[in-house]
Every structure is written in C-alpha cells, then in structure tokens.
Amino acid sequence: MTLMTKHTTCGLALAFCLLAAPAAQAQTLSYGDSGDGAPRAERGDAPKAASRARGSGVRVSPYIEAAQLVSAELSPGDDVLTYSRIAAGVDVSVTGRHTGASASVRVEHYFGWNKGAQDGTVVSGLARGYATVTPGLQIEAGALATRSRIDGSGSAVQGATGSDLTAGEIYSVYAGPTLGTQLGAVRVDGGYRIGYTRIETPDALVTAPGATPVDVFDDSVTHNASLRVGTKAGDVLPVGVGVGAGWNREDISNLDQRVDDRSVRGDVTVPITRDLALVGGVGYEKVEVSSRDALRDGAGNPVRGNDGRLKTDKSAPRRIAYEAEGLIWDAGVLWKPSRRTALEAHVGKRYGSTTYYGSFAYAPSDRSAFNVSVYDTVSGFGGQVNRALAELPADFEANRDLLTGDLTGCVGSSEGGSCLSGALGSVRSSVFRSRGISASWSQQLGRINAGVAAGYERRKFLAAPGTVLAAANGLVDENTWLAAWMNTRIGARGTLSTNAYANWFQNGGGLNGDSTALGASAAYGHSLTSRLSATAAVGIEGVLRDAPLENFWQASGLVGLRYSF
Numbered sequence: 001m002t003l004m005t006k007h008t009t010c011g012l013a014l015a016f017c018l019l020a021a022p023a024a025q026a027q028t029l030s031y032g033d034s035g036d037g038a039p040r041a042e043r044g045d046a047p048k049a050a051s052r053a054r055g056s057g058v059r060v061s062p063y064i065e066a067a068q069l070v071s072a073e074l075s076p077g078d079d080v081l082t083y084s085r086i087a088a089g090v091d092v093s094v095t096g097r098h099t100g101a102s103a104s105v106r107v108e109h110y111f112g113w114n115k116g117a118q119d120g121t122v123v124s125g126l127a128r129g130y131a132t133v134t135p136g137l138q139i140e141a142g143a144l145a146t147r148s149r150i151d152g153s154g155s156a157v158q159g160a161t162g163s164d165l166t167a168g169e170i171y172s173v174y175a176g177p178t179l180g181t182q183l184g185a186v187r188v189d190g191g192y193r194i195g196y197t198r199i200e201t202p203d204a205l206v207t208a209p210g211a212t213p214v215d216v217f218d219d220s221v222t223h224n225a226s227l228r229v230g231t232k233a234g235d236v237l238p239v240g241v242g243v244g245a246g247w248n249r250e251d252i253s254n255l256d257q258r259v260d261d262r263s264v265r266g267d268v269t270v271p272i273t274r275d276l277a278l279v280g281g282v283g284y285e286k287v288e289v290s291s292r293d294a295l296r297d298g299a300g301n302p303v304r305g306n307d308g309r310l311k312t313d314k315s316a317p318r319r320i321a322y323e324a325e326g327l328i329w330d331a332g333v334l335w336k337p338s339r340r341t342a343l344e345a346h347v348g349k350r351y352g353s354t355t356y357y358g359s360f361a362y363a364p365s366d367r368s369a370f371n372v373s374v375y376d377t378v379s380g381f382g383g384q385v386n387r388a389l390a391e392l393p394a395d396f397e398a399n400r401d402l403l404t405g406d407l408t409g410c411v412g413s414s415e416g417g418s419c420l421s422g423a424l425g426s427v428r429s430s431v432f433r434s435r436g437i438s439a440s441w442s443q444q445l446g447r448i449n450a451g452v453a454a455g456y457e458r459r460k461f462l463a464a465p466g467t468v469l470a471a472a473n474g475l476v477d478e479n480t481w482l483a484a485w486m487n488t489r490i491g492a493r494g495t496l497s498t499n500a501y502a503n504w505f506q507n508g509g510g511l512n513g514d515s516t517a518l519g520a521s522a523a524y525g526h527s528l529t530s531r532l533s534a535t536a537a538v539g540i541e542g543v544l545r546d547a548p549l550e551n552f553w554q555a556s557g558l559v560g561l562r563y564s565f
Contacts, residue, residue, distance in 0.1 A: 062090040065108075067535070067560025069403065074553040075542075081117040083110045085560075087405060091398075094129075103127035104398035106405055122147060123169075124407050126398050128389075136181035140193070142389045143173040146407045148424060168216070170424065172197040172385045176224075185235040187242075190227040193390065196220070197382030199427060215310055215469070217429045220252040220382030233271045240269030250383040254429035255469060256312050257291040257321075259379055263328065279346075280331040287351060287378060289322040289431045294468040302468045310468060319464035321431065321473065322378075324352035332358065340364060351378055351433060367444035371418070374437045378462070381427060384434060388423035399485050402499055402523040402537045403558050409501075410453050410483045412442060422457040425479030425505065430472045432459040450486040461508075476508040493527040513546025523558075535560050 065087040073079045087108035094101035105125035112118050128142045148168045176193030198219035230242020248261040265283025272278060294302035295311040303311045330348025335341075345358035360372040377387065396411035396418075410419040422436055436457035443450050459477045463469035482502045490496055500520040507514055521539030528534055535558070542553040 057095060059093040060090060061092075061564060062088070063562050063564045064088050065405075065560055065562045067558050069110075069556065069558045071554055071556045074555055076550040076552065079116060080114075082113040083117055084113065085110050089405075093395075098132035099130065100394060101127070101129040102394065102396050103129070104400075104407075106400070108405055122406070124400075124405070126392075126396075126407060126411065128392055128394055128396070130178075130394070133177075136179060138178050139175070140178055140390075141173075141175040142392070144171065144385070144389050144407075144420070146170050146409070146420075146424075148427075168427065169200045170197070170385070171200070172382070172389055174222075174386050174390055185231050186229055187231065188227075188229050190225075192223075192225040193386075195222040195224075195382070195386035195390075197222070197385050199381075215254060215429045216427050217381040218253045218309060220250050220380050222251075222379075222383045222386050223247070223249045230267070233269055233277070239271070242267050242269075248379075248383075250380050250431075252380045252382065252429065252431070254312075255291045255294060255310060255467065256314070256318070257289070257380060257429070257431055258318075259287075259289050259383065259431055261285070261287045261378060265328065269334070275335060275337045277334045278331070279334055280329070281348075282327065282329045284326065285328045285350065286325040287323060288320065289378065289462050290318045290320050291431075291464050291467060291469065292316045292318055293464075293466065319467055321464035321469075322462040326352075330355070350376065356435075368442065370439075370441045372437065372439045376433075376435045378431070378433045380431045381423075381429070384423045385420065388420050392418050392420075399499065401539075402497055402521040403539045403556050408483065408485070408499060410440075410451070410485070412449065412451055412485070419453045419455065419481075419483060421453070421481045421483060421501075421503070422455045422479065425457060425481065425503070426459055426477045428461065428472065428477070430461040430463050430469055432461045432477075434459050447489040448486065449488070450484075452482075452484040454480075454482045456480045478506040478508070480504040490524075495525040496522070497525070498522045513549075515546070515549075516544040518542050518544070521556075525562075531564050533562050533564070535562065 065085070067085045067087075069083045069085055071081050071083075085108055087106060089104070089106035089108075092101060092103040092105075103125065105123075105127070107121065107123050109121045110117075110119060123145050124147060125143070125145045127144075128140075130138045130140045132138050146169070148170055172195065174193050174195035176191065178191040180187075180189050182188075196219065199217050201216060224247070226244065226246040228242055228244030230244075231237065231240060233240040243264075243266045245264045246262070248259070250259040252258070263283055263285035265281050267279065267281035270278045270280075293313050293316045295313040297303055305311050328348065328350050330346045330350070332344065332346035332348075335343040340363045342361050343358075344360075347354070347356055349355065355376045356374055357376050358374050360370075362370045364370075373391075377384070379387070392411060399408045399410050399412055400406060401408055409421040409424060418440055419438065422438055434457055436455060438453065438455035440453040441451060457479050459479075461472045461475045461477075463471075463473040465473065480503070484500045485498065487495065487497045498521070501518070503515075503517040505515045505517075519539065519541035521537060523535055523537035525533050525535045537558045538556070540553070540555045542551065544551050
C-alpha cells in the first residue's frame with residue numbers, strides 16, 4: 001500500500017497561497033447570490049456564538065515534528081509497513097478592525113523502511129481571509145489542499161490508505177470582492193469570486209484489470225457574481241422590496257463541460273411580528289449545461305491520453321446536456337427571536353422543478369453552537385468544493401487526522417463546526433444537480449472541546465446524449481457522512497484527542513457497487529517542556545465494499561515529538 005502521495009509543484013504553490021490567504025468573514029447578501037446561484041433572503045446577521053476572546057492581534061504557531069508510524073493491514077492482506085516522518089507546519093490567526101485570517105498549513109515527508117513503504121511528500125492546508133479596502137468593500141480569499149483516496153466505486157474516501165485506492169490530491173482556491181453599503185434608504189449588496197479546483201491523480205481510475213477507467217474530475221474554473229438593491233420594511237414602504245441578479249459559471253476541462261446559470265428576480269419581505277417575516281420572490285432564470293464529445297479513433301472508440309483521461313474533440317460541436325429557462329419563484333419564512341437564534345426556510349421552483357433551501361442557527365451560549373443548512377445547486381465537482389470552501393466559518397481551528405496529519409474535512413469553530421465532507425464525496429467528472437443537508441454541533445465544557453457533524457447529499461448527473469458521457473445522464477450517487485471529534489486536557493501537562501468518521505456511499509453507476517468507510521483514532525499528548533511535547537496515537541480504519549472489490553481494514557500506531565516555536 002502507499003501511505004503518501006508524490007510531491008507536486010501545484011501542492012507547494014498552493015501551500016504559499018494558503019499561508020498568504022486572509023480569512024474570510026461571513027457575509028449576508030439579502031436576496032443576493034451565495035455563489036451557487038441560490039437566492040438568500042433578507043435576514044440580517046445570523047446568530048453566532050461569541051468568538052474566542054483573544055482581541056485584536058496576530059497569533060502564529062509554527063512547529064516541527066518527528067514521528068515513527070507503523071501500519072498493519074488486517075484484511076485482505078497482512079502487510080506491515082513502517083515509516084519515519086518529519087513535518088513542519090504553522091497555524092495562523094489574525095484579528096483586527098479591518099482584516100482577519102485563519103490558516104493551517106502542513107508539509108510532511110515520509111521515509112519508507114521496507115518494501116512497499118514508499119517515500120513521499122504531502123502538502124495539506126486550509127485558509128480563509130478578508131481585508132477591508134474601503135468601508136463596505138472587502139476582498140475575500142480561501143484555499144484548500146487535502147488528500148483523498150478514490151475508491152473503485154468513484155467515491156472519495158477521506159483518510160483510508162488501502163493498496164487499491166488511488167491517491168488523489170485536491171486543491172481549491174478562490175478570491176474576489178464583496179460589497180455591502182447603505183445609500184440613503186437603499187441597501188446595495190454584491191459580490192464576485194473566481195475559483196479554481198483541481199484533482200491530481202497518477203491517472204484515470206481503473207477499477208479492475210481490463211476495465212474501462214472511471215472518468216475522474218480533472219480541473220475547473222468557476223465564476224460567481226451577484227448584485228441586489230433594496231429597502232427594508234418601514235424605511236420607504238411598509239414592506240421590504242428589492243431586485244437582484246446572479247450569474248454562476250463553471251468551465252470543466254473534462255470534455256469541455258460548461259455550466260452557465262443566469263437569473264434576475266424581485267422580492268418582497270412582509271413583517272408579521274417583530275421576530276417573524278414572510279418573504280417571496282419571482283424572477284427569470286436560464287440554466288444551460290453543455291459539453292463536447294471525446295475524440296474518436298477510426299473504429300469510433302473514444303481516445304484516451306497517456307494519463308488515462310478522455311481526450312476532447314475540440315472540433316466537435318457543443319451539445320446540450322441540460323437546460324431550463326423561464327419563471328422561477330420561491331416563498332418562505334424568516335424567524336429571528338433573538339441574536340442567538342435564526343431560521344430561514346424556502347420552497348419554490350428552480351431548475352425546472354420544486355426546490356427547497358434554508359438554514360437554522362442556534363447558539364444557546366458563547367461555548368456552544370448548532371447549525372443546519374439545506375441546499376440545491378447545479379455544478380461540477382469544482383464548483384461544489386469552491387462553494388463549500390467559501391461557506392466555511394471565518395474563525396476556525398482545522399481538525400487533523402491524529403496519525404497522518406491530514407485534514408479530516410471538518411473544522412471546529414465558535415460559529416459551529418463545518419465540514420467539506422459532502423462536497424468531497426464523489427469525484428465523477430460529470431456535472432450534477434446536488435441536493436443536500438448538513439448539520440453541525442460544537443460544545444466547549446470546561447476542559448473539553450467536542451463536536452459532531454453529519455450530512456446527506458444526492459447528486460443526479462447531467463450528460464449530453466450522443467457523447468461518451470451519455471451513460472452517466474440521470475445516474476444518482478448518494479453520500480451520507482458523519483464526523484465527530486473531542487479534545488480535553490488531562491492534568492497540567494496531558495491532552496487526549498479523539499476522532500471518528502463514517503461515510504456511506506451509494507453508487508448509481510454500477511461501478512463496483514456501494515462502499516462504507518469507517519475510522520476512529522485516539523492520541524495522548526504530554527508536555528515535556530514549555531515547547532516540547534510527546535505524542536502516542538492509535539487508529540483503525542476500513543472500507544467495506546460490494547464484490548468484486550474486497551473489504552479493507554488497517555490498524556496504525558504512532559509515537560512522535562513536536563517542538564513548537
């Protein structure tokens with residue numbers, strides 16, 4: 001098995017971006033565009049638990065590590081591999097009146113001791129940030145570098161390291177301005193961001209000898225823009241009114257796929273009580289998904305490059321995979337009984353059918369938070385990851401695997417833990433309509449910090465007839481995931497940390513069936529001096545799969561030292 005991935009130029013370049021990216025502050029666009037094209041109702045600030053009381057300033061926590069790691073395959077084989085690992089990382093937090101940043105970046109190198117234990121370098125990190133240019137105008141940015149293992153079913157398995165799982169490094173970055181200003185009685189909100197997402201794998205995924213490779217997402221560029229002008233209820237009229245427009249586009253390298261979504265709409269907010277309001281909107285939208293076919297040989301078979309990916313026939317005409325044009329509408333309710341509680345729920349018509357979306361935020365104290373989000377989007381893998389990255393909380397602490405140091409996909413925050421797990425669940429290249437729900441809870445109780453997050457996402461793929469992707473049209477992948485973490489202090493010098501995750505992936509394409517990924521780990525750390533600490537960790541992980549793929553189980557252990565500067 002291969003525990004690490006090869007060093008890449010893209011990884012080191014993104015590591016620099018992660019260190020440089022400032023951390024974004026959550027913005028509320030009243031009936032604007034959240035980046036996925038979904039309108040958001042005028043609701044004011046969502047409730048948040050108070051941020052960690054650290055005031056303005058800069059906190060930089062660099063460290064170096066040395067560790068010895070052993071991994072024992074329990075099933076289907078019995079390989080035991082040993083690695084030495086050195087790592088360097090930094091956690092950054094910046095808070096100020098006009099800027100803010102959170103970042104966690106780590107670079108590590110593995111030295112294999114025996115046959116099958118390969119050397120390699122891994123870059124991982126997460127960053128969000130903002131900088132105020134003028135009052136009301138900010139520049140926001142974010143970046144992600146993480147490692148996944150791509151299963152034969154087409155799912156991306158966080159953390160697992162089975163020998164028949166293809167290593168994949170996922171990179172995503174975005175940046176752009178946001179505007180929020182008051183011009184007399186008129187409120188103007190807007191924003192634009194450009195994003196880029198890439199998966200680096202050795203080649204296209206081959207599920208079995210002689211089988212047709214799975215067309216894994218390569219890279220894409222996304223553009224998201226929105227603008228809304230409106231007035232609050234009581235400022236000009238008894239009701240709030242507004243008009244806005246949104247644009248969402250994604251260009252995917254695989255077969256030149258494209259998502260183009262444009263909309264305009266008007267909306268009304270009708271106060272019922274001081275805490276409750278009814279909202280509604282109507283508008284026009286045009287959504288188009290298109291692609292080109294693969295290059296064909298003399299026998300009509302699709303041609304693949306040296307990397308196993310399908311080659312695009314640039315001379316072929318663009319073909320429509322999906323289009324919806326016409327009236328869109330939605331109606332909903334806004335409820336905000338206190339600064340700690342807010343509910344937003346909508347039902348309407350979009351993408352040619354019924355749509356549901358909304359959110360709920362509850363922060364009963366400064367040490368706990370609960371958040372729920374329901375969404376409905378049309379995008380590719382890159383657009384979905386970029387959207388999830390942009391919606392992470394601004395003030396966070398990255399959760400990392402206790403043995404490998406990889407990002408787990410979730411972060412802890414005083415605003416509630418949030419996860420990328422749903423966006424990373426499936427790596428097919430085809431565009432899809434995604435409907436899902438995610439929820440998170442975080443709690444600080446004395447010396448204990450804990451959190452749990454869960455979600456469900458359903459992706460229905462959209463592909464043009466007459467192209468090599470046509471077989472994917474209408475297929476549905478479903479991903480249900482669960483993550484939990486806990487950290488606590490033991491005495492004056494000790495800490496105990498635990499992580500656990502589960503992913504249930506139902507594959508609609510018949511690519512070796514469904515899969516279930518499970519994992520749990522625990523680590524004990526002990527401070528030897530004010531800067532030097534020792535760690536011991538153990539963990540177990542497994543992937544349960546339908547035939548012909550075999551189930552995989554692996555146990556790991558680690559001992560190491562960390563020096564913090």
